[in-house]
Amino acid sequence: MKQQAEQVLGAVGARAWVHAVDLDSGKEAGYGEDGLVVLAGVFKIPVLVELFRRFGDGRLDPGARVDVPVEGRSAGPTGLSVMADPIEISLRDLAYWMMSVSDNAATDILVNLLGTESINATLRELGLTGTRVDGTCDDLYRMMEEDVPGGEGDPETLRAARAVDPERALQSGTPREITRLLAAIWNDEAAGPEQCAEMRRILGLQAWPHRLRSGFTEPGAQVSAKTGTLRFWRNEVGVVEDGGRRYAVAVFVRSDDHEYRRPAADACVGTLGRLAVDHLRSAETRLRTPATARAATPERIRDHARSLGAGIWLHARDLGSGRTVGVGESTPVVTASVLKVPVALELARQCVSGEVDLTERVVVPDEGTVPSPFGLAAHRDPVLVSYRDLAHLMMVISDNVATDLVIDRVGKDRVAALLAGLGLTATAVPQNCAEILAGIDEDLGISYIDDERQLQGMPLERLQALRALAPEQTCRTTPEEITRLLAAIWRDEAADPQACALVRGWMGDQIWPHRLTSGFPADDILVSGKTGTLPLVRNEVGVVEFPDGGRYAVGVFTRTDDPTPNAPHLDALIGWAAAEAVAQLRGERP
Numbered sequence: 001m002k003q004q005a006e007q008v009l010g011a012v013g014a015r016a017w018v019h020a021v022d023l024d025s026g027k028e029a030g031y032g033e034d035g036l037v038v039l040a041g042v043f044k045i046p047v048l049v050e051l052f053r054r055f056g057d058g059r060l061d062p063g064a065r066v067d068v069p070v071e072g073r074s075a076g077p078t079g080l081s082v083m084a085d086p087i088e089i090s091l092r093d094l095a096y097w098m099m100s101v102s103d104n105a106a107t108d109i110l111v112n113l114l115g116t117e118s119i120n121a122t123l124r125e126l127g128l129t130g131t132r133v134d135g136t137c138d139d140l141y142r143m144m145e146e147d148v149p150g151g152e153g154d155p156e157t158l159r160a161a162r163a164v165d166p167e168r169a170l171q172s173g174t175p176r177e178i179t180r181l182l183a184a185i186w187n188d189e190a191a192g193p194e195q196c197a198e199m200r201r202i203l204g205l206q207a208w209p210h211r212l213r214s215g216f217t218e219p220g221a222q223v224s225a226k227t228g229t230l231r232f233w234r235n236e237v238g239v240v241e242d243g244g245r246r247y248a249v250a251v252f253v254r255s256d257d258h259e260y261r262r263p264a265a266d267a268c269v270g271t272l273g274r275l276a277v278d279h280l281r282s283a284e285t286r287l288r289t290p291a292t293a294r295a296a297t298p299e300r301i302r303d304h305a306r307s308l309g310a311g312i313w314l315h316a317r318d319l320g321s322g323r324t325v326g327v328g329e330s331t332p333v334v335t336a337s338v339l340k341v342p343v344a345l346e347l348a349r350q351c352v353s354g355e356v357d358l359t360e361r362v363v364v365p366d367e368g369t370v371p372s373p374f375g376l377a378a379h380r381d382p383v384l385v386s387y388r389d390l391a392h393l394m395m396v397i398s399d400n401v402a403t404d405l406v407i408d409r410v411g412k413d414r415v416a417a418l419l420a421g422l423g424l425t426a427t428a429v430p431q432n433c434a435e436i437l438a439g440i441d442e443d444l445g446i447s448y449i450d451d452e453r454q455l456q457g458m459p460l461e462r463l464q465a466l467r468a469l470a471p472e473q474t475c476r477t478t479p480e481e482i483t484r485l486l487a488a489i490w491r492d493e494a495a496d497p498q499a500c501a502l503v504r505g506w507m508g509d510q511i512w513p514h515r516l517t518s519g520f521p522a523d524d525i526l527v528s529g530k531t532g533t534l535p536l537v538r539n540e541v542g543v544v545e546f547p548d549g550g551r552y553a554v555g556v557f558t559r560t561d562d563p564t565p566n567a568p569h570l571d572a573l574i575g576w577a578a579a580e581a582v583a584q585l586r587g588e589r590p
Contacts, residue, residue, distance in 0.1 A: 019175035020276035023246040029279040036166040037252040040228030043171035052195035062092035079103025088384035104137035131173030175250035182248040210514035212236040214568040215270030315479035316581035319551040329480040332471035333557040336532030339475040348499035358388035370434040371449040375399030395506035400433035427477040452565030479555040486553035519575030
């Protein structure tokens with residue numbers, strides 16, 4: 001394991017600390033497993049444990065409501081931290097946001113409620129003497145600001161910051177202790193059985209697939225995990241359940257590069273986790289070498305996709321010169337959740353015209369809503385939230401519940417009129433999310449909850465015949481039309497400039513780093529996107545903005561005959577193909 005781990009780390013210029021344990025046999029594997037590491041967002045697991053212990057013994061009511069004003073929220077890139085209006089939410093749903101998208105605002109509300117002394121006392125009670133939580137996310141940011149004003153400085157100044165030094169960081173631990181904490185949750189020892197089961201459910205709902213989960217692509221493999229990211233640190237810990245076995249895994253990677261987006265370093269988290277688990281089960285790990293094409297001609301983009309078992313339809317448009325690159329760009333394609341772009345535009349347009357008040361708040365019930373893998377469908381309690389924040393959830397994490405509430409408010413007929421007015425005759429939104437999923441229900445004779453793991457073992461012919469995958473029967477567009485729509489939004493031509501700015505803002509906050517963004521890893525490149533996923537379908541569209549002023553609208557649509565829900569090579573294909581097409585437009589490819 002050590003030799004392979006060093007090979008993986010050498011390729012990305014990083015160090016790592018890893019531990020894995022078979023939760024049934026107790027067998028362990030490690031690599032620097034007792035070294036002190038910066039936890040970053042992994043510290044939210046001890047917070048979760050202390051919270052659910054209090055739920056279990058009655059000190060706190062999980063359904064207790066919390067009013068969260070806009071003012072005073074902790075900073076962060078996701079969740080309540082970036083919502084624009086007050087929200088009313090329960091304690092247990094704050095816990096969901098803390099874990100699912102690593103929401104700093106939700107975390108700090110809970111840490112301040114519980115107190116770090118109590119969190120640390122629980123860690124000691126569980127025998128974790130080397131793990132500590134000595135502050136909130138806000139405290140961490142303040143410490144970083146004191147050491148590196150403005151958050152920028154030369155690499156040596158950044159490396160010397162207390163926040164990234166395990167000896168001086170506010171939250172630190174060891175990989176071995178973190179796997180012990182995970183084992184306590186999975187073995188019903190961290191709290192009562194009911195509370196541990198709920199913690200496992202929440203950890204299973206984490207949104208990001210680009211680190212630990214990327215190492216476990218087998219059908220049926222379940223990864224329940226928590227990421228952590230802070231400058232040089234890229235971490236993820238969790239439990240992998242596969243073939244009836246359970247493995248707690250903790251991977252902490254420190255890179256020499258402090259850029260926020262480093263797809264190769266993210267991928268090595270999954271590879272190292274896989275190495276450790278395979279060591280436990282005495283299986284050989286074949287290290288994957290990312291496949292690339294020799295050049296970026298449309299034909300080679302298509303051929304490269306075929307080599308990965310996928311069809312690809314693509315269009316890229318230079319918003320300055322109007323030059324384009326395409327691969328089957330006039331072919332009708334299924335939008336999947338890309339449908340949410342025109343829906344967001346119509347909501348923004350009605351807001352500016354005075355037809356919709358985005359600050360109006362609505363009650364979202366805790367049951368009877370459309371299934372969704374993330375967001376409001378995972379809530380245990382009703383939530384009071386504004387239409388503006390529903391739009392944010394719809395675009396940032398592709399929340400189906402939020403989407404259908406927005407569609408109900410603006411009307412499908414108005415979305416159709418908008419598209420017609422823009423001359424987008426091949427683009428249509430005839431269904432909402434509930435109707436798309438209901439069609440899958442009917443076609444397969446199951447109750448589909450928008451989770452592709454349900455489809456394991458389903459005959460491929462039945463999946464290929466789904467109406468949800470037939471453009472003429474569902475929400476559709478063409479790659480060329482979607483880049484035309486994006487260009488109009490970015491040029492303030494699709495609606496009033498204020499409305500276009502709203503859509504650009506929502507798309508700029510999207511959290512997924514594993515598709516379009518993976519092709520543009522530099523921190524000074526802005527990617528604003530919207531993913532779309534259905535069985536056999538993976539899409540993403542967006543606009544890529546370079547520091548030299550270049551702006552490029554891109555739409556990438558793929559379809560495969562492989563029903564495996566976790567396919568990092570196909571996600572990476574989208575970023576690679578987009579980057580190659582944009583490179584052509586920028587004159588960086590022959």
